[in-house]
Amino acid sequence: MDMAHERDASSEEEVMAGELRRGPWTVEEDILLMNYVASHGEGRWNSLARSAGLKRTGKSCRLRWLNYLRPDLRRGNITPQEQLLILELHSRWGNRWSKIAQHLPGRTDNEIKNYWRTRVQKHAKQLKCDVNSQQFKDVMRYLWMPRLVERIQAASNANANAVAGDDGGHGGAAADTPPLSSSWQLGADDDGICASPEYYLTAGDHHQLLNNHAAVPEVSSTATAGSSSPSSDSGTGTTATTQPWLAPVGGAEWFTTACDASSSAAVSMHDAVLPGQQQQQGCLIGDTWVSSELPELGVGDFEIGSFDVESIWSMDDSLWYTQTQGV
């Protein structure tokens, strides 16, 4: 756009003339901006920048405020719940980062976009498939998302166990855990998704709210193995014999009924178990998971172990693999 180019050109001139700063923000600039917004409010970023005495473009001020200084920002690693929501919403809306961010309170579109590019796209690359391909979407839907659900449930159960332990129980809470039948669903708003998403796990007749962030360890792509695993979090070894996350992925009947208001058709994942398929029953070869159970996905010799599962599930891989293999 010509207008934009003119603006940019003038900005460039200002930068060249030393009237505008670029690059990382200093603490002093942050304080200036925060103080000014606190007393005058947001908006009118160009004039705000001038009035606040910031040698920055209004655009830069806005971005700094929205992505870094806003008080309601939620810092820290993306939780499994958030990962699950990102995967689901992206499958529905694509790269509509701001729209996706609206459903992750405290998270910015930039943060989600970066997460997607650095984590998810990396896996697509390692799988040698396009991130927008049906093949990769199926991998997400049928493999990653169910496991995220299980992770969330596992952490939740571990937390429940810990609570039960406080009441005098001795790791027996898991015995009361209904057969694993996890599902998750999103409530509906105008977009078909709750503005404040609530996740539920259904286990038998029990429905458990999952968006209790405090109950679930955060995921860190750089987390050391086991550092955020349920067992290590529960601390007292209450899950030594009855870890709920040991159930094979295929055992979890999971689905979402996030209704798409525009189509009125529920986007169902009830068919997560592919037709005629007992879900993946891969085998572990060395440290590589090889599944021959995903022919429909077109992911021949799908290798989970060859890429960084940790960044998706943040689970103690060796423990998890060992357990799922019944070793």
Place this chain on the structure above:
DNA sequence: AAGGCGCACAACCGCGATCCC
């Protein structure tokens, strides 16, 4: 110890949409 490399995240850029005078 040091240089290379990759990753994660902050910041910038381009441009269409919307607002407002």
Place this chain on the structure above:
DNA sequence: GGGGATCGCGGTTGTGCGCCT
């Protein structure tokens, strides 16, 4: 209604840091 100003979004780049060799 027109045009400038501003906002907001998605894509891209820059940079700091940790890990590896």
